[in-house]
Amino acid sequence: MNSKVRCSVCGYPTDEDAVGQCPECNSYVCDECIELYDSYCQDCYSRADEDY
Ligand SMILES: [Zn+2]
Numbered sequence: 193m194n195s196k197v198r199c200s201v202c203g204y205p206t207d208e209d210a211v212g213q214c215p216e217c218n219s220y221v222c223d224e225c226i227e228l229y230d231s232y233c234q235d236c237y238s239r240a241d242e243d244y
């Protein structure tokens with residue numbers, strides 16, 4: 193009984209226990225996007241980038 197969630201970055205459906213969550217907004221992020229965005233979702237990553 194695996195529930196599928198969608199990666200909030202690429203929208204790809206993936207198993208809930210195979211994804212990470214953005215520490216800022218708790219949206220699900222798949223493995224690939226976690227590597228791309230440093231374990232944040234795209235939104236929070238670009239926000240942090242602007243702040244910097
Ligand atoms: Zn993704």
Ligand SMILES: [Zn+2]
Nearest residue numbers: 214217233236
């Ligand atoms: Zn986020």
